[in-house]
Amino acid sequence: xxxRTRKRVLAVLQNVAILLFIATMLVPIVxxxxxxxxxxxxxxxxxxVFTPTLDNFSRVFAAPYFLGDKLINSTIVAxxxxxxxxxxxxxxxxxxxxxxxxGQTLLLVIILATQFVPAVVIVLPFFLMFRDLGLLDTRxxxxxxxxxxxxxxxxxxxxxxxxxxxxxxxxxxLVDGSSRLQVIRNIVLPMAAPGLVTAGIxxxxxxxxxxLFALILTSKNAVTLPIGLALFKAEEGDLWNLMAAAGxxxxxxxxxxxxxIRRHFVQGMTMGAVR
Amino acid sequence: xxxxxxxxLLVAPAVLVVGxxxxxxxxxxxxxxxYAGRLSRPDFPQAFVGSSHYAWAFTEEPAFxxxxxxxxxFTVITVVLTTLFALAFALLLAPGGKFRSGVQSLLIxxxxxxxxxxxxxxRFMFNPEFGLFDAMFTGILPAxxxxxxxxxxxxxxxxxxxxxxxxxxxxxxxVLIGGLASVPRETLEAAQVDGxxxxxxxxxxxxxxxxxVLAVVIILKAIFSLKTFDLxxxxxxxxxxxxxxxxxxxxxxxxxxxxxxxxxxxxxWLMVIPMMVLTYFYARFVFDRK
Numbered sequence: 067x068x069x070r071t072r073k074r075v076l077a078v079l080q081n082v083a084i085l086l087f088i089a090t091m092l093v094p095i096v097x098x099x100x101x102x103x104x105x106x107x108x109x110x111x112x113x114x115v116f117t118p119t120l121d122n123f124s125r126v127f128a129a130p131y132f133l134g135d136k137l138i139n140s141t142i143v144a145x146x147x148x149x150x151x152x153x154x155x156x157x158x159x160x161x162x163x164x165x166x167x168x169g170q171t172l173l174l175v176i177i178l179a180t181q182f183v184p185a186v187v188i189v190l191p192f193f194l195m196f197r198d199l200g201l202l203d204t205r206x207x208x209x210x211x212x213x214x215x216x217x218x219x220x221x222x223x224x225x226x227x228x229x230x231x232x233x234x235x236x237x238x239x240l241v242d243g244s245s246r247l248q249v250i251r252n253i254v255l256p257m258a259a260p261g262l263v264t265a266g267i268x269x270x271x272x273x274x275x276x277x278l279f280a281l282i283l284t285s286k287n288a289v290t291l292p293i294g295l296a297l298f299k300a301e302e303g304d305l306w307n308l309m310a311a312a313g314x315x316x317x318x319x320x321x322x323x324x325x326x327i328r329r330h331f332v333q334g335m336t337m338g339a340v341r
Numbered sequence: 342x343x344x345x346x347x348x349x350l351l352v353a354p355a356v357l358v359v360g361x362x363x364x365x366x367x368x369x370x371x372x373x374x375x376y377a378g379r380l381s382r383p384d385f386p387q388a389f390v391g392s393s394h395y396a397w398a399f400t401e402e403p404a405f406x407x408x409x410x411x412x413x414x415f416t417v418i419t420v421v422l423t424t425l426f427a428l429a430f431a432l433l434l435a436p437g438g439k440f441r442s443g444v445q446s447l448l449i450x451x452x453x454x455x456x457x458x459x460x461x462x463x464r465f466m467f468n469p470e471f472g473l474f475d476a477m478f479t480g481i482l483p484a485x486x487x488x489x490x491x492x493x494x495x496x497x498x499x500x501x502x503x504x505x506x507x508x509x510x511x512x513x514x515x516v517l518i519g520g521l522a523s524v525p526r527e528t529l530e531a532a533q534v535d536g537x538x539x540x541x542x543x544x545x546x547x548x549x550x551x552x553x554v555l556a557v558v559i560i561l562k563a564i565f566s567l568k569t570f571d572l573x574x575x576x577x578x579x580x581x582x583x584x585x586x587x588x589x590x591x592x593x594x595x596x597x598x599x600x601x602x603x604x605x606x607x608x609x610w611l612m613v614i615p616m617m618v619l620t621y622f623y624a625r626f627v628f629d630r631k
Contacts, residue, residue, distance in 0.1 A: 097462060161351035184616065186568075190592075191366040218359065295458065317454050320454070
């Protein structure tokens with residue numbers, strides 16, 4: 067075999083390996099997607115060809131599951147978490163990026179470290195506190211604990227974006243007599259806007275998929291979508307087709323959001339350790 | 342307003358939020374771990390018991406040691422497997438081009454899936470009667486088809502491992518692709534011109550350059566593996582028996598099923614310690630790159 071043929075064979079083999087790999091990665095997703103459109107009888111067979119139905123989707127939104135309520139809860143909790151987290155994180159990120167603060171490194175390390183505290187440690191005291199304050203099973207309570215997991219990501223991610231904005235324009239405006247707040251509003255915010263949106267989407271996905279807090283702190287009124295999945299574990303066995311339909315409702319919006327921020331995904335998740 | 346005041350005003354809200362939602366619960370858990378805390382009784386928390394919850398966990402609770410062993414094995418195995426697979430896929434995908442970057446986009450999808458949902462889908466696929474894997478094994482390896490995956494302690498552990506590795510491969514792959522992109526092209530080409538084999542180029546040029554990123558990935562994955570809860574809860578709920586009970590799940594069970602809040606807080610704090618060690622190394626990598 068000469069060198070050129072070898073190279074070509076190698077390229078084909080690589081492509082086959084890549085296809086096999088991505089197929090494996092997509093199987094569970096495709097599996098859920100198929101089950102969501104199957105009738106109850108077809109779920110228990112490995113049919114790839116079947117008469118699709120939207121029945122499962124109408125059933126999950128109807129009594130006794132009322133998945134619509136959970137959808138509303140998830141949307142409100144994730145949205146408000148993001149709306150609180152992003153402005154606060156932006157302020158901090160700007161200060162960390164442009165000024166020297168006393169104890170700056172320590173603060174940044176603490177913010178980084180809180181990301182790694184197990185959720186189960188955080189939830190124990192909050193459970194007691196919420197019980198005393200009447201915040202159990204409320205969306206307000208969920209927003210508060212979600213801030214714990216979202217905030218460190220947001221600060222670090224936005225700091226990364228602001229670090230990347232050249233400082234010259236700001237300095238010129240300051241020399242021309244603009245105040246610092248004007249500079250932030252008129253120069254920094256517009257330039258950082260794509261970064262803020264990316265960080266916002268990122269935090270939205272985290273809050274949307276959050277499981278442990280919602281499992282422990284909600285019971286009826288504030289239940290979110292991931293916990294809603296457990297509704298379909300019935301005594302007579304799991305209702306797979308309904309679970310799959312709920313799964314589609316949980317994951318498809320996140321797929322769309324994830325594809326939008328695809329290019330910043332790695333940087334966000336590693337808090338800037340990898341760019 | 343003077344910058345000197347402003348900078349602290351800008352940082353204050355974030356520091357306050359992090360303090361209230363992460364630092365305070367840490368301190369409060371530590372305090373609770375020193376008290377007898379039966380949640381079901383009204384006079385909560387009850388008597389100060391000092392370190393006896395910790396002593397209890399170490400000396401009287403085989404279930405605690407079981408969850409330590411499960412978590413340790415789970416962490417080591419998932420970190421190794423995920424890293425190896427991700428490295429292989431990253432090397433395959435790194436050269437770029439339309440096809441490969443399309444595949445990279447698709448890789449985002451499994452990662453945007455919540456671990457709870459991954460748990461559900463794997464429970465579905467490993468169902469012994471009508472699951473996908475059952476059907477596959479009936480065809481390929483009939484002996485394996487009769488295994489009731491989630492009812493057998495050993496098999497259930499491996500199902501959780503497979504589900505977790507599946508869920509994390511995409512993220513690690515994408516990070517490593519990012520790392521590979523920073524290996525200077527000239528160095529690679531120079532090595533190839535010198536006639537080094539593919540394996541030699543990888544071992545002597547790519548791998549050393551990739552080490553910092555690889556270290557970050559391994560630490561990060563270890564942290565996430567140690568915390569694993571959602572996946573286990575939806576896939577096996579710690580069972581059968583407690584064959585797949587991770588530490589997070591053990592804390593959850595003691596705190597919210599048995600209402601032993603003091604004891605649960607103590608075990609939760611024992612989880613914090615390895616986390617702090619890993620975070621220390623992680624922070625060093627983050628700041629070294631600045």
